[in-house]
Amino acid sequence: MITDASTKPSNKVRNKASNNNNLHTKIIDCIHEFGAQQSPICAYIYDLKALEERIKTITRCLPDRTHLFYAIKANAEPEILSTLADHVDGFEAASGGELNWLQTHQPNNPIIFGGPGKLIEDLHQAIHQQIDTIHVESLVELSRIQTLSQSLQLPVRIFLRMNIHIGDIGSSKLVMGGKPTPFGLDETSLKQALDIIDSSPLIQLCGFHFHLMSHQLSVERHLLLIQRYIDMVKKWQHDYSSLPSSLTINVGGGIGIHYDHNPQHFDWQKFCQQLSIILKANPEFNLRFEIGRFITAPCGYYVMEVLDIKQNLGETFVIGHGGTHHFRTPAAQQHNHPFFIVPRSTIKTIETEHQESLTNKAAITNTNATIVGQLCTPKDVLAQNQWIEELRIGDCLVFTLAGAYAWNISHQNFLMHQPPKMIFL
Numbered sequence: 001m002i003t004d005a006s007t008k009p010s011n012k013v014r015n016k017a018s019n020n021n022n023l024h025t026k027i028i029d030c031i032h033e034f035g036a037q038q039s040p041i042c043a044y045i046y047d048l049k050a051l052e053e054r055i056k057t058i059t060r061c062l063p064d065r066t067h068l069f070y071a072i073k074a075n076a077e078p079e080i081l082s083t084l085a086d087h088v089d090g091f092e093a094a095s096g097g098e099l100n101w102l103q104t105h106q107p108n109n110p111i112i113f114g115g116p117g118k119l120i121e122d123l124h125q126a127i128h129q130q131i132d133t134i135h136v137e138s139l140v141e142l143s144r145i146q147t148l149s150q151s152l153q154l155p156v157r158i159f160l161r162m163n164i165h166i167g168d169i170g171s172s173k174l175v176m177g178g179k180p181t182p183f184g185l186d187e188t189s190l191k192q193a194l195d196i197i198d199s200s201p202l203i204q205l206c207g208f209h210f211h212l213m214s215h216q217l218s219v220e221r222h223l224l225l226i227q228r229y230i231d232m233v234k235k236w237q238h239d240y241s242s243l244p245s246s247l248t249i250n251v252g253g254g255i256g257i258h259y260d261h262n263p264q265h266f267d268w269q270k271f272c273q274q275l276s277i278i279l280k281a282n283p284e285f286n287l288r289f290e291i292g293r294f295i296t297a298p299c300g301y302y303v304m305e306v307l308d309i310k311q312n313l314g315e316t317f318v319i320g321h322g323g324t325h326h327f328r329t330p331a332a333q334q335h336n337h338p339f340f341i342v343p344r345s346t347i348k349t350i351e352t353e354h355q356e357s358l359t360n361k362a363a364i365t366n367t368n369a370t371i372v373g374q375l376c377t378p379k380d381v382l383a384q385n386q387w388i389e390e391l392r393i394g395d396c397l398v399f400t401l402a403g404a405y406a407w408n409i410s411h412q413n414f415l416m417h418q419p420p421k422m423i424f425l
C-alpha cells in the first residue's frame with residue numbers, strides 16, 4: 001500500500017489520451033512514487049476509493065425491488081471484495097474455487113452460485129453451507145441437487161437458468177444465450193424441471209435466471225431484454241400452475257464498458273430510471289443483478305515501463321515491461337486497449353547509468369507504433385498502430401479500464417516472467 005507521495009513532479013502526460021490526464025492524477029502520483037522503488041516498473045494499480053464511489057453511485061440509482069450482487073469472476077482480489085462488501089447484496093460465485101474463496105474472504109455475505117458443469121462436491125458444499133441460492137444449469141444438475149438435498153436433509157433455494165430466443169432485440173459482442181449455447185435450460189426442458197422440483201419438498205424454486213450477453217452498451221436493448229425476461233416468466237406462470245405468482249428474476253450482468261477513450265460508458269442512471277417504470281408495471285417481480293465488469297473495470301490500471309523501441313520492416317514497435325501474460329484483456333477482446341503515457345522525465349528512479357544512456361537515445365515522436373509485451377509470440381499485442389506524440393525508453397504506458405477480466409484471465413505462467421506488483425490505493 002502506497003500512501004504518501006514524497007516527490008510530486010509535474011503530471012505531464014503525452015499521447016492522444018492526454019485529455020484523461022486530470023482524471024488519473026492519483027495514479028500518476030502513485031507511479032511517480034513507485035518509480036523511485038522499482039525500475040523497470042510493472043504493476044497493477046487499483047483505486048479503491050474510486051471503486052467505492054462508483055459502487056455507491058451504481059447502487060444509489062437502483063430502483064426499489066432490485067438487488068445487486070457482484071460477479072467475482074471479474075476481479076476477486078480480497079481488497080476489491082472488501083471495498084464492495086458493504087454496498088452490494090452479496091457475491092456471485094461461478095465455480096467451487098470461487099465458492100471457497102468467498103467463504104474465506106467474505107464469509108458473512110450472501111452467496112449465489114452459478115456456472116455450468118458444477119462438481120457434485122461443489123453442490124454438496126453449497127447445500128451444506130446453506131448459501132443463498134444455486135442457479136441450476138441443466139436437468140442433470142437439478143437431479144444431483146435433488147439427491148444431495150435428500151441425503152443431507154437440507155433445503156435448497158434455486159433459480160432455473162434459462163436460455164430463450166430474443167427475436168429481433170439484437171446482440172452484443174459476446175452472447176451466452178438467444179442462440180444454442182451450453183448455458184441454462186431451454187423451454188422444452190422446463191416442464192420436466194418443474195416436475196422434479198414439485199416432487200422435491202426440500203427444493204424451493206425462487207425464480208429464473210438469465211444472462212444472455214456481455215458487453216451490452218445499449219440501454220434501450222438491455223431494457224428490451226429485461227422486458228423479454230419478464231414476459232417469458234409471465235408466460236410460464238400462465239402455462240404452469242405450480243409456478244408461484246411472485247418470483248425473482250436474476251437478469252445477470254453483462255453491462256458493457258467502452259474500451260476506447262470514451263469516458264461515457266453505459267448510461268446506468270438512465271437505465272435505472274426506465275427500469276423503475278418496468279418494475280412498477282410488473283409489481284409481482286423482484287430483480288437481481290450479478291454484475292462484474294461494469295463495477296470494477298474503471299478502478300484498475302496496468303502500468304508497463306517501456307523497455308525498447310525499434311523499427312522492424314517499416315513499422316515501429318514499443319516493447320513494454322509485461323504483456324498479455326499479465327493483461328490479456330486486449331487479446332481476449334481483440335481490441336486496442338486505451339492507455340496514456342507518463343514520461344520518464346517526471347519519474348524519479350533508481351535506474352543505472354546503462355539504462356540512462358539508452359533512455360536518452362531511443363525516442364519516437366509523432367508516429368504510429370504498436371505496443372507489445374515481452375512474450376515470444378506475435379499475439380502479445382496490447383494496442384496496434386497507435387498515434388504517439390512522444391515516447392522514449394523508460395516512459396510508462398498506463399492502460400486504463402484494467403480492473404475487470406485482466407490479471408485473473410491472463411496466462412500468468414507463460415515464459416515465467418515476474419508477476420506485476422499489486423498496488424491498492
Ligand SMILES: Cc1ncc(COP(=O)(O)O)c(C=O)c1O
Pocket residue numbers: 071073074114115176211214215252253254255290291292293294
Ligand atoms: C452467468 C454470469 N453472470 C454474470 C456474469 C458477469 O458478467 P459481467 O462481468 O459482464 O457483468 C457473467 C460473465 O460472464 C456470467 O457468465
